[in-house]
Structures are given as C-alpha cells and as structure tokens.
Amino acid sequence: MEIIAGEGVALAKVGESRQVVEDRLGPPVHPGRGSKAVYHTSPRLVLSYQADDTVEIVEIAYSGDGGEEVFFDGVQLTYRFMDDVVADLAAKGHECEPIDIGYRCKPGFAIFSMGSRSARELDPQAAADDPRQVCEGVSVASYSYLAGxxxxxxxxxxxxxxxxxxxxxxxxxxxxxxxx
Known part of the structure; x- marks a missing residue:
C-alpha cells in the first residue's frame, strides 16, 4: 500500500468524511476506542476521526509474514529495520527526525515501532537481545500535526x-x- 505523504492513502485521506470512507471500505471491523476505527484492508487501516467525523490521521499497520506492506517513494516502510528505512529515505532526499517511538518524516508521515516485534523476525541470526527496531506502522498527516x-x-x-x-x-x- 503506497502512502500519500501528508494526505493518507488512496482508500482514506485526511479531511474525508467517515461516510465517504465507509462508502469506499465498508463499516469498520472494529469501531475502536473513541474516535478510532479499524478497517478490513491489507495492511490494516486505523483511522482517527475528529469530532466532525472527518479523518484526522491515517495509520497503517505492518502485515508481516509475506503480506502487503507500506511504501513511500519506492521504499518499503513497514516490517523492516527502522534504521534501514531511515537510511533508504535519506538516500532519496527525505528528511526524518527522531521522535519518541520512531521518526517523523517530511513531507508528512511518521514511522514507528511499539517494540512488539523482535529483530529475529527479520534476521534469524540476530541475538535474542538485538536492539534493532522493526518498523511496525506508519502514521500519515501533515508534518506539523505529527510534531505533537x-x-x-x-x-x-x-x-x-x-x-x-x-x-x-x-x-x-x-x-x-x-x-x-
């Protein structure tokens, strides 16, 4: 699934109404907590809605196990080592800066790891305590929104x-x- 930096993905964009999204995707498979809803896509979309029922942020989870992953400008973002993703983005001229759980990248997305994946999943030769982080997801919104x-x-x-x-x-x- 290709992201559109600062906007979302083809299936759901920041600013679209819940009705437009659900006409396209169907109802969420899990209504989530509060303003979040999870949709049956591959990879999974998690959308956060504002009070006016418009999309505030688009999040896409990794698939792993050979499923479809998330890409930007030809770079696979999810289910790879975070440092490799950042290096590949930098090689293409995209700036990324560290944030608490990953990196915020211009022109408008963040890559993150919640620490639930092990380096061994990508590198069977990795030691049990290998500190390399696996990119588990992507959040798409404006660059300034992602600053917190x-x-x-x-x-x-x-x-x-x-x-x-x-x-x-x-x-x-x-x-x-x-x-x-």
Missing part, C-alpha cells in the same frame, strides 16, 4: 484544565512545575 504539542500548547492545556476546576495558575508556575 509544543511546550506552550501543554502549558495552555494545563492552565485551562486548572481554570475549569476553579484554580488559577500562571503559565510561569506551570513551566516551573513541569521543568520547562
């Missing part, structure tokens, strides 16, 4: 939460408490 919240966003969120509880706290106090 800024420190200012976090401070403002906490300030609003506290205000809703009737507690007034300054941004400076929050920053000090959070170590920002």
């Amino acid at each position: 919240p800024t420190e200012d966003d976090i401070v403002e969120h906490i300030r609003r939460q506290e205000a809703a509880r009737g507690v007034e706290i300054s941004a400076e106090e929050i920053r000090k408490t959070m170590g920002f």
